[in-house]
Amino acid sequence: xxxxxxxxxxxxxxxxxxxxxxxxxxxxxxxxxxxxxxxxxxxxxxxxxxxxxxxxxxxxxxxxxxxxxxxxxxxxxxxxxxxxxxxxxxxxxxxxxxxxxxxxxxxxxxxxxxxxxxxxxxxxxxxxxxxxxxxxxxxxxxxxxxxxxxxxxxxxxxxxxxxxxxxxxxxxxxxxxxxxxxxxxxxxxxxxxxxxxxxxxxxxxxxxxxxxxxxxxxxxxxxxxxxxxxxxxxxxxxxxxxxxxxxxxxxxxxxxxxxxxxxxxxxxxxxxxxxxxxxxxxxxxxxxxxxxxxxxxxxxxxxxxxxxxxxxxxxxxxxxxxxxxxxxxxxxxxxxxxxxxxxxxxxxxxxxxxxxxxxxxxxxxxx
Amino acid sequence: xxxxxxxxxxxxxxxxxxxxxxxxxxxxxxxxxxxxxxxxxxxxxxxxxxxxxxxxxxxxxxxxxxxxxxxxxxxxxxxxxxxxxxxxxxxxxxxxxxxxxxxxxxxxxxxxxxxxxxxxxxxxxxxxxxxxxxxxxxxxxxxxxxxxxxxxxxxxxxxxxxxxxxxxxxxxxxxxxxxxxxxxxxxxxxxxxxxxxxxxxxxxxxxxxxxxxxxxxxxxxxxxxxxxxxxxxxxxxxxxxxxxxxxxxxxxxxxxxxxxxx
Ligand SMILES: Cc1ncc(C[n+]2csc(CCOP(=O)(O)OP(=O)(O)O)c2C)c(N)n1
Ligand code: SF4
Numbered sequence: 001x002x003x004x005x006x007x008x009x010x011x012x013x014x015x016x017x018x019x020x021x022x023x024x025x026x027x028x029x030x031x032x033x034x035x036x037x038x039x040x041x042x043x044x045x046x047x048x049x050x051x052x053x054x055x056x057x058x059x060x061x062x063x064x065x066x067x068x069x070x071x072x073x074x075x076x077x078x079x080x081x082x083x084x085x086x087x088x089x090x091x092x093x094x095x096x097x098x099x100x101x102x103x104x105x106x107x108x109x110x111x112x113x114x115x116x117x118x119x120x121x122x123x124x125x126x127x128x129x130x131x132x133x134x135x136x137x138x139x140x141x142x143x144x145x146x147x148x149x150x151x152x153x154x155x156x157x158x159x160x161x162x163x164x165x166x167x168x169x170x171x172x173x174x175x176x177x178x179x180x181x182x183x184x185x186x187x188x189x190x191x192x193x194x195x196x197x198x199x200x201x202x203x204x205x206x207x208x209x210x211x212x213x214x215x216x217x218x219x220x221x222x223x224x225x226x227x228x229x230x231x232x233x234x235x236x237x238x239x240x241x242x243x244x245x246x247x248x249x250x251x252x253x254x255x256x257x258x259x260x261x262x263x264x265x266x267x268x269x270x271x272x273x274x275x276x277x278x279x280x281x282x283x284x285x286x287x288x289x290x291x292x293x294x295x296x297x298x299x300x301x302x303x304x305x306x307x308x309x310x311x312x313x314x315x316x317x318x319x320x321x322x323x324x325x326x327x328x329x330x331x332x333x334x335x336x337x338x339x340x341x342x343x344x345x346x347x348x349x350x351x352x353x354x355x356x357x358x359x360x361x362x363x364x365x366x367x
Numbered sequence: 368x369x370x371x372x373x374x375x376x377x378x379x380x381x382x383x384x385x386x387x388x389x390x391x392x393x394x395x396x397x398x399x400x401x402x403x404x405x406x407x408x409x410x411x412x413x414x415x416x417x418x419x420x421x422x423x424x425x426x427x428x429x430x431x432x433x434x435x436x437x438x439x440x441x442x443x444x445x446x447x448x449x450x451x452x453x454x455x456x457x458x459x460x461x462x463x464x465x466x467x468x469x470x471x472x473x474x475x476x477x478x479x480x481x482x483x484x485x486x487x488x489x490x491x492x493x494x495x496x497x498x499x500x501x502x503x504x505x506x507x508x509x510x511x512x513x514x515x516x517x518x519x520x521x522x523x524x525x526x527x528x529x530x531x532x533x534x535x536x537x538x539x540x541x542x543x544x545x546x547x548x549x550x551x552x553x554x555x556x557x558x559x560x561x562x563x564x565x566x567x568x569x570x571x572x573x574x575x576x577x578x579x580x581x582x583x584x585x586x587x588x589x590x591x592x593x594x595x596x597x598x599x600x601x602x603x604x605x606x607x608x609x610x611x612x613x614x615x616x617x618x619x620x621x622x623x624x625x626x627x628x629x
Contacts, residue, residue: 048446053472060436061443068447214428215451217407221423223431
């Protein structure tokens with residue numbers, strides 16, 4: 001069914017279609033419509049909405065609901081995302097499926113509440129303390145806000161990890177036609193076998209640990225403190241901590257090629273534009289206008305699609321567009337030079353304006 | 368239910384210092400709940416701190432969360448599955464300092480949770496710093512000249528916020544504490560039980576009350592069973608009234624949610 005939806009509404013429609021049954025959040029522009037639509041729609045779908053006292057409480061409540069067996073989600077923007085970092089780290093360590101939407105606005109601090117930006121891409125990967133890997137997706141249209149919300153739930157259930165949807169404020173507030181699919185493929189978390197679970201952190205062959213839902217007689221002890229496979233805190237043995245950290249990182253690192261989503265346009269061109277989210281639309285418009293340009297658009301920002309990018313940019317010039325003062329460009333430089341790219345150029349965009357076609361044309365030397 | 372069924376015996380002996388009040392708290396919890404709890408349906412939630420670790424000794428599902436956030440996690444668990452009995456346990460620092468905002472808001476919502484706050488007047492786990500419950504002028508590792516601050520009265524605060532139940536007892540009143548926990552366990556809405564306890568390692572050492580037995584005596588001397596509402600300021604010379612500060616049956620959060628949804 002085709003509908004004309006706001007990005008944030010599309011996100012809510014998709015979340016409910018994906019089986020989301022719990023939402024806890026705290027209002028913040030430009031993510032607020034997600035909370036408001038959830039408050040309206042979730043009870044109709046048999047779910048529960050609660051407005052918590054802050055974002056720390058919101059993500060904590062979502063983690064709790066996930067352990068009670070529900071698919072849970074929260075949405076926020078920069079300042080709230082900063083507050084959520086503690087909970088993100090906890091969810092990573094305890095392998096809690098969870099979806100967090102960050103409608104990015106201009107920062108640092110309260111910055112530009114109503115303006116779009118892409119300033120939080122590194123925070124999504126590195127914001128919490130310690131070693132971990134995360135999955136983050138970036139939509140470039142309202143349709144993708146819908147599709148990637150479903151993808152985010154599926155990935156979080158499959159890999160038992162928080163998944164972050166990094167939409168910029170413009171996508172969140174833009175209205176576009178969306179194909180609201182009725183038939184969607186859903187992945188549910190692998191559940192622990194009935195009865196008392198002794199080896200609560202024992203992974204199966206695929207690196208994933210079956211999930212023991214609270215209240216079903218598993219009698220497990222879950223902790224954010226480094227624990228042995230029985231779930232008991234073990235904080236002084238290097239081998240225990242190493243095993244935990246390696247496993248939670250490797251389940252994403254080793255499955256990266258399965259997780260990666262990206263789009264390549266005109267891969268044979270000598271000049272490749274690299275952009276994600278909204279700027280990717282300007283990149284594509286310019287590439288389509290001038291024949292000798294290609295576009296690499298990562299949809300999965302984390303894990304970074306390093307190998308596919310390397311294959312496209314080898315021996316070429318790379319032009320990076322971001323709505324920030326230099327974040328992902330460092331990652332592109334690293335991957336592109338390693339793959340033998342000639343050079344990497346960067347066009348930042350700050351202040352809440354978006355890259356215009358003319359600017360991009362000048363940047364890549366076709367104007 | 369025998370004590371061996373109630374606790375995770377494979378984690379014994381526990382990690383507490385000799386003389387720590389947490390042992391008595393655990394014992395009273397067993398006595399209060401042994402006849403009515405279904406361990407398959409119970410979720411224990413702890414934040415971070417010595418007393419918050421009690422969650423991991425009860426043989427039910429349990430989650431040891433981040434410092435101060437136990438009530439927020441518990442809110443999600445209870446809303447995720449209202450059939451569960453959810454108990455939060457933690458220290459005065461965990462629940463009243465870093466977790467203070469969650470405490471007052473959960474009490475205001477009348478969220479269906481039982482919160483047990485073990486108040487030993489100090490941060491035990493990090494080595495004896497002041498907490499918002501530390502008495503005025505007491506010594507701690509971060510108030511080497513004496514505490515210039517005044518303390519929170521958690522039970523009063525929570526009662527004022529609208530909780531269905533708020534009571535204070537101490538580990539030197541185990542029978543009353545058991546009865547209080549029984550009452551609290553069975554009620555709906557937000558239930559808060561403050562247990563005055565002792566930390567010989569953190570509080571005792573800094574305040575020159577070195578022996579656990581001396582601390583028990585001290586606790587007994589500093590408390591009295593409340594007969595009326597008259598309160599005495601809380602400092603080392605004052606006394607702590609014990610008893611129920613609230614026992615009402617306001618509609619709980621889960622009940623209002625059901626009602627509003629129809
Ligand atoms: C965010 C954060 N800040 C600080 C700490 C360090 N910390 C661990 S336990 C604790 C205080 C515990 O005191 P209390 O809650 O009174 O419990 P007790 O140990 O006395 O039982 C602190 C500050 C932490 N773990 N996390
Ligand atoms: S430090 Fe204090 S609270 Fe912690 S176990 Fe020792 S006596 Fe108990």
